[in-house]
Structures are given as structure tokens and as C-alpha cells.
Amino acid sequence: MFNDFKLTDNRPVYIQLKDYFKKMIMKGHLLEDQKLPSTRELSKLLSVSRNTVLTAYADLEQEGLIYAIKGKGNFVGKVDVSKTPSIKLDWKEKVNTATLLADELDLMKHGVRWEKGMISFNSIAPDEKLFDMENFKRAFLTRMSIEGDIVLNYGYAKGYKPLINYLLHYMEMKGIDISNKDILITNGFTEGLDILLSSLTKKSGRIICENPTHHTALKLFRLHGLEVHGIDMKDDGIDIDQVEKSLSQADFDFAYLIPSYHNPTGIVTSSEKRTKIMKLFSKYQIPIIEDGFNEELRYSGSHLAPLLTFAGSGNNVIYISSFSKILFPGLRVGWILADKELIHWLESMKRARTIHTSTLDQAVLFQYLHDGYFEKYLKKAKAVYKKKYELSLQACNQYIPLKRITGDGGLHLFIELEKEINTRTLLKKCYEKGVVFSPGDVFYTDGRGGNTFRLGFSRLNEEDIIQGIRIIGDTLNEELEK
């Protein structure tokens, strides 16, 4: 007996020994009141130190699995392992329709899978080769030494105060009037939007947004049962005449807009259009959720302020963003900047749903920002991404027989082909040649976009970018020749 004990990994030996006994007891291989070998015997038998056995036995006793009798030794305790009759529920039948819809709209499950060695234009996540690990570690150690006990304990639902203050200042530098504003820190952009939808969905159940739009947002709109009213994109942003027409005809709970590096088209809404948008939505008293997505990734052109800047002291714009797409997506930190009163209401929603966002994530991010590493990193990253952007743009124009290409910066381009082309069919052919991209229809509110696709270039090297785009172009040309 006990000679089947084996060290299986590099965890402490006493823990592995404890686990071994636990298993034996749980499975009924050791019976109640059965005497265990003495620590001396076992240590010899298993060639482990006696201390290891002592610690393991002490832990087992602590957990009530064994008991000791002075002078007599250790014995197996009473462990109820009686199993009740096993029943099988049909979970597909037990979960509700929202859950089935979430599964249906889950691109990670149903989208085209990227495989090793493939050239994938699917991602618009940052290139991990750029990660600034050393300064990140430094920021961690600095913050831990300043207030490690606060970093590791419960925080506030609104967020980690130093980070909130930093972000308020950061946003003020974009010309935003922060005097009547406050910030709620969320688990990335996605939780922020989900909380907003949970709070703002009210009377009409109808929202207005750009068409196409960010597919994660679109998924959430659908999961919240919203009627999504999409408005076409012009080269300088949303079609404002269509917006006016829609607002005059129906009621909307709110608008959702991505003025910079619009996802998926990459279009940057012009300054003139921003003013028009603000005037129009103010007139109809409709709140705007402004998605600040990748606003930092402007490679050229004049300065552009967020819609929230144009709102001045008005309180109808809710700005929501995160640094995830630029900095460290593994840290789930986003924020909502909005009117103080609204943040007051949202705070309770946040607390009810996730208590608060990881203090560790917030604290390290704060230190990293505060110490100026973000500025340095952004400069480096922008230089790399700009090059990839220009390369991608040039290659697309050179190799792909396209009808329209948009994207003024950021980490992706959006391509429209001739009407008769179906990009899902194209994707299938490209997949066979080891190239994948995001078919555009998933971004559309109304099933259109079958002739469009999105190209994310951030995580590819220059060689793969050119080769991938060339393959897409060649495949498309073959199709067109048929």
C-alpha cells in the first residue's frame, strides 16, 4: 500500500502527499477508523522527509479527514461519501432564450477559426511583441510598495480613486468640461456598455447607431432586446440627413456612436459633422453613448475633440472607453465618463453585478499611466502601427479589386467589393489558402454588408500583411474571372 504515490508536478511535496491521501479517503480506499502508517514509516516508505509527512497529516486533521489519538497514531475520520441518485437535467432546455441567443451570436464559437500558421486579419488586438513588460512590472512593484494592502483588499464600486482622478484629468486635456462629470470604472468597455444598456433601456426600446457598427455592441443590443435602427456611413461619418429623418419619426432611448476609427469602417467623423450631430441630438433630447474606441491611434491629420467636448456643460453625452485595444487587453479596465447624477445611478448597478473592478488591475494601470510609460509606449506603438497601416492600405489598393476602402487610422481597414461578391464565399476560398478575415455582415444592423470585410493588421508582421492581402486579391480575381 501507498507505493502508488507519485510526485506529479512541481507543487510542494506535502501538498501532493495530502492530495494523495484525500483521494484515497474520498474514494473509500481508506476506511473509517483505519490506522495510518506512522510518520516515520511513511517517510521511509515514500522517501520523503518526515516533516513533509507531519505537515500533510496536520493539514488532513485540520480538514477533518483524519484524527489523531495520542500515543496511538493517526486514523481515518468519518467522511460521508454517499452519493445520491444521479439525475441528468437537459441544460439546453433549462436555459432561457437570451442564453441561446448569446450562443448563437458568439463569433468565437461560430466564426471562422484561426489555425496556427495562418495569416489572420481577424484580430484588432494589440501586437503582444510591443508589450512593455519591464515598465509594467516596475509599475506593479511601485504600487505594491506604496499601498499593497489597499491594492489587495476590497475597493469601491466607482473605482480606484487615483485612477479615476487620473482619467478625469486625462479627459479634461481633451477639452472636456469635467466640472459636472464623474467616472465609473468597469471591466473593460464591454461591461460598461452592458451596464448602460441595463440602465437606459426604457420606454421605446429603440436605439439609433451607425450601420455597420461594432459587433460586440450589436450583440449586446440584441441581447437586451433592443430594436436597432442603423444609419448609413458617409466618408465623413454618419449620414446626418437620415438621422434627422429618423429622429423626427420615432422615439429612441439613446444613440450609440463611434466617432473615431469607427468599427468596422475606420472612418473618422469630421469636426463639422460632430457639431451637427450634437445639435441634432440635443434638439431631440436623446442621450448619446460615445464610444471612444482607439481615439489615441491617430497617425496624422488635425486634432479632433470627442463629442463630449462639444457638449460643453451639457450632460447628454456618455463617453465610454478603455485602453485595452492599445495597452494590455489582459487587464480588464474601462471607464464611463458622464454626468455625475447618471454615474450615481450606474454605480449601484455596477455594485450589484460585479462589486467593483479588480483593484490590482486598476492600481497597476494607474501607476503605469502616472509614471509616463503610457506616453512612451503609445509613441512606439503608433510608429509600428502607422507603418503597418500604410502598408496595408497600399497593398489593398494594389492587389484587391475593391469598390471602396475606408480607415483613416487605427488598427483595421474596411473594404467594400462589388455587389455581386459574397465575402463569406471569398473567405472560404482564402481559408483554404491559409488567410482569414472578418466578413462584414456581422457588423450590419440589417443583414446587409455581404460584399464587405474587415482587415485587422495590428498583430501581423509586414511580410504577412502583404502576402495575405495578395492572396485575398488573387483569390478574388480568380472568382471574378469565372
Add this chain to the structure above:
Amino acid sequence: MFNDFKLTDNRPVYIQLKDYFKKMIMKGHLLEDQKLPSTRELSKLLSVSRNTVLTAYADLEQEGLIYAIKGKGNFVGKVDVSKTPSIKLDWKEKVNTATLLADELDLMKHGVRWEKGMISFNSIAPDEKLFDMENFKRAFLTRMSIEGDIVLNYGYAKGYKPLINYLLHYMEMKGIDISNKDILITNGFTEGLDILLSSLTKKSGRIICENPTHHTALKLFRLHGLEVHGIDMKDDGIDIDQVEKSLSQADFDFAYLIPSYHNPTGIVTSSEKRTKIMKLFSKYQIPIIEDGFNEELRYSGSHLAPLLTFAGSGNNVIYISSFSKILFPGLRVGWILADKELIHWLESMKRARTIHTSTLDQAVLFQYLHDGYFEKYLKKAKAVYKKKYELSLQACNQYIPLKRITGDGGLHLFIELEKEINTRTLLKKCYEKGVVFSPGDVFYTDGRGGNTFRLGFSRLNEEDIIQGIRIIGDTLNEELEK
């Protein structure tokens, strides 16, 4: 001009200089096409290095706020700061009833506030003085050096694979049949429960649970519009006869149970009752959400397996837990252990709502667990908490004229006073004497519990525990004498 520039904090100087110019431009103090001082002039004027000015100017140019003309210098760019007419929405009117309810049920907003210097029995969070900072730092640095790029980039909705595997093993050691199970990592227990409610609330809209029960769970039940059916607690757990009667009379979407260190009563459900519970709910095919809350904090007594262990290969128990209450609440990591099929459905809900839980939090927690620091920490913490527990129990019995006291371990005790005593009135008096606790009514599903309260002792030192309990007792005696 420019002599009002001041260094305000310890951020890098060039960033503060950049911010200064940004503000001047945004506020219109510097006008379009206005020439800026040369780098040499400015460096002299502000007594900063010329490099600092060069970097600040370069950044401003990058952001489109200034432009350079070769041989002529730097000029203010075109910045549209036109404000649109300011409008004021009434957010209280714009948010929906769920949001107003979340605010109403928000104990942090409406509960009795703890003030510095007070003896607060409100918290059942861990004592931060016990935090094992050095090993936490070690775990961070180890994990970062192993796979820092993975830690900082996007992860999977289901969770960080090494942590999932660790937890599966950890739960298997509790006698759980993991062969048909899987794990979903969540942002703490709270998100886990919220996702479960979002997915399982279906036909009846009715749930069954212990009465009293965990107030955060109760809040979420109400926010999900569920009809909550509470069952009285006996000293060995839920009143099983009442459960049987309820199940035979109405349909329920699921049960929510806290078998160990039940919150708030601290009662541990006996092994015999666990078997009965399992048989009963299996008979009626009702899923059980088992809250594994603080299961690790058993100070004495024989071993007790989770309900999920009793379920054997059955799939009707959903186990949900976190180490937050023991380890580091600042890290928001919890998990759902359940049937593979159910986890498959929940995964899409998780992805839709928060993409995934912080990889950083998960990775550091994994390393900390893997290296055996958790076991060591738990031993230390248990010794401290056990002492506080025994002290609190003794002091309560000595000083408080109570009717019933429950709590077999964990970090809190629950006290029932004579029917005519209102613990909210008692709290007001105690508050004046610098002592606060949690009035018990917030834990009840049906407005009862006016004569009960919860005492959390984890974060208090021994002296304060005794003094605090004595003050409560004295105050109560004064009231009774009246």
C-alpha cells in the same frame, strides 16, 4: 506669458508641459496659427531642459494640436472648440426602474456608515494585516517571467487555462466527480451568480432559498424580478419539511443554498441534511446553485463535502465560489463549476458581458495557489480567525442577553434577540457609542429579522471585539430596563 506654468505633481516634466499647452489651446488662450516660443527660449523661460520642450512639442504635433514649419518654428493648429447648446437631461427620469431598485437596495449608499475610529462589525472581508504581500509579489514576478505576453493579452471567456485546471483538481480533492464538469471563471462570486440568474431565470420566475440568506444574492434575485421563496433555518440547516411542502406545491427555476457558514447565520448544514436536500431536489428535478462561501474556514469538526460531491455523476448542482473572502478581495476572481453543457451556454453569456476576467488576476492567483502559498496562508489566517471566532462567541454569550446565537466557524456570528427588540433602534444607540453592526432584516426574504443582527469579526483586533460586544450588550440591557 507661460510664466504660470508650474509642476504640480511627480509625473514626467514633459507630460506636465504638454498638458499645460493642451489646456491653453483648448481653452482658447492660444489661438490658431499663433507662433509658439522656440524650444531654446521656452527651456530658458521655464527652467526645464531643452529636451523636455522638444518632446512636449513633438507630442503636441502628433496629436494635431500644433504644427511645425521648417525654419520658422511651431504654431498652434486648428482646434474646434465650438460648444453646442448645452442641454440638461433629467437622468433620474431617463434611467429605468431596475436602476432605481439597484440604488434603493444599495447598502453601501443607504446602510449605516462606518466612521474612522469606530468599532465596525459590518465587514466579513479578510483582515488586510494578514495579507501575504511578499509571496504575492513573488507569484506575480514568476508568472510574468513565464508568460508575461499571455498574461497581458486577451484571454478566453471561460478563463485562464492553468487556473481552470488547478481549480478542477482542487474541487476533485473535495470528492467531486469532475468527469462531466467544467469551470467558468467570473469576476468574483457576484458576476457568477448574476450570469447564472441571467441564464436560468425562465418559466416560473420563482426561486427557493434559505431565509435569511446572503443579501447580495437577495439583491440580485430582486433585480432579476424573481419571486423569492425563503425557507426557515434550523440549527442543522434548512427546514427540509418546509422545502418538501413548497416543492410539491409550486414550480421553481432553481434553488440557492449556502451549506457552509451560511450567510448570515453561520450555520453549517449537516451531512445527513445534505443527503436529504440532494434527494429532494433530485426528485423534483430542480437545479441547485450551491454557494461555496468560505467553505475553507472550518475550525473544527468532521469533514463535510459540498452538495456537488453528493451529486456524484448527476448534473443538477451548480457550484459557485471564490477565494475573495479569504485571500485577496481586490482580485476579482470567482468560478462556476458545473455540468459541461451548462458551462458551454454560460460561456457565451460571459463573453457577451465582460469578454473575460482579468488574465492578470487569474494568472497571479494561479501561481500563488500552485506554489503552495495558499495552504500556508490559510493555516495562518485560520489560526487568527479561529481565535477571534472563539473570543467573539464567548463575549456574545457573556455580555449580550440573546435568544439564539449561530455560527459554527467562518468570519461572523448571527444573533437573535427577544421578539420585541428592534436591532435598527439598537444600532442607532450603539452608533452613538461608536459601534456598528449589520441589522439582520436585510438578509430576510420576507421583511422579518427585525430582532436579529450579524457580527463580522474578521477585521477587528481582540480588544475591539470584546469592547464592541460589551457596548452592544450594555446598550441592549439599558433598553431592556426601560
